[in-house]
Amino acid sequence: MNQPLTLQIEHLNQFYGARQVLFDIDLHIQQGMFGLLGRNGAGKTTLMKTLVTLLPVRKGEVRIDGVLIKQVNKIREMVGYLPQEFTMYGSMTVKGAMEYLALLSELPHATIKRRVPELLDKVNLVEHQHKKVKALSGGMKRRLGIAQALLHDPKLLIVDEPTAGLDPEERVRFRNLLSELAEERIVILSTHIVGDIEATCEHIAIMHEGRLLFTGTVQQLLQAAAGKVYTVTVSRDQVQLWKQGYTVTGMMMQGNSCELRLLSDAPINEAASIVEPNIEDAYMWQLGLHQGG
Template sequence: MLELLGVTKVYRGGKRAVDEVTMRLGTGLVGLLGPNGAGKSSLMRITATITRPTSGRLLFEGADVVAAPNRLRRVLGYLPQDFGVYPHLTGREFLTYLAAVKGLSASSARRRIDELLALVNLTEAAKRPLRTYSGGMLRRVGIAQALLNDPRVLIVDEPTAGLDPEERIRFRDLLSDLAGDRLVLLSTHIVSDIESVATEIAILARGRLYCHTTPEGLLESTRGWVWQAEVNVNDIAELRTRFRVSRAMRTASGVRVRLLSPTPPFPGAVPVPPDLEDAYLKVIHAPHPHAAATEGVRR
């Protein structure tokens, strides 16, 4: 459905935000993970046709998106990390305006907006000016606008920021549900946002794609690397210099640590099954694999 071929973005001043990223994306929920500053938002903006790549190609169903973005835009839903609203319009008026910009017919837009307002629990607030909305409510307006045209490609950048914990869970379920018949590209730096719903995971660090695989593939590649042990609290600092510690939890007798190591780190450490956070840490702290190998990891 969507192909990124050697996509690179170099900003003025030489900052290489995205570096030779190649991915082929089909139906399903793709979680784009990476630390802050990894280039996730730049890649999302490129994919959402907002930013033009410096080099490389972006294809939607074989057609060049960079040269002719409207074909993708017509079927695209995009929720950026930061966005604004017209503060004097009501929630409904704002969505009605955006539906018109997207080219929806009046009657279908009206029905769709009613449903979306109910979906994001803003029906009662729909007649209030947007300037009176809280941050979480505005985020839900953003989610509603992304779904206005029932997009075939849904790109959401850090979508759960501003949602309460219960909303986060339900929103993840909604995305998982939607991903059944479309591409959902979700960018986040919070592993738990995608671990239960992603069908594929792409990890970006320093602008480069480190891995694009399934969650199972990612876990498999980390199997045998994760160890757990009870250590003295005073040993933690030294341990952190030698190993990648993924978690440390205080117990009555000391600290239970979970760390990454290809071999047993020290006597007493027991191997444990990896989770996505372990796998993520292993990937982003490894040297970048060759581009061809990166693509090859994908199952």
């Protein structure tokens, strides 16, 4: 019986020159979808670039399926990467670009002939294979980016902010594709969009300013915020006052009044009702714990 795929990150610290940007990152990730959630600038992209060997490890240890990340050639055979800023050869056709990248990856011709059509079918681009890359929509380009990242059938697939800028339909299509791919490998979804995590991931980590604030399951994240989320209806002219006193995670205007969804560690007043947290509430609660400390 095959052992499940694992990614082990132990006491990882990273630096840009003398400035430290990652602080003692410890993660153990198994096969399936894993969400990495955090604001822009939280350190997610630095971590991703480290895992795909674009940045050498300065301090700590990383193993992918037991292979040390210092074995760069082996690691690059095991990892596929879709960066946040993904570009491809605009004047080439979709199929031509895939075949060219496969040649650059030194895949055998027989493998290329089989693999390229398979991948274009997997990402639903067969009917667009003769279009030029520059004529594709944003969502199609992201799906093409996934296809190129899968050319060598990686054990670990890393996607950095893949749904930013996509319309709702394309975002759902892309999330479903990632979920399918995670059945056979580790897929790390790095994003600041809470909805992407909620729809696809059971296990997550939250990063903030280069540190891990939380690791665990979505259910554990929600449990940590249980009893901390309230709704209260106030007049419109009181909204700013409430926003100064509490972290507001939602607002719904109703005529001259406004229903606020907010976080509090202590009961507010008789007019406020405790409600079940959603992932956005729980995420904001974790950020507040850090900033409050």
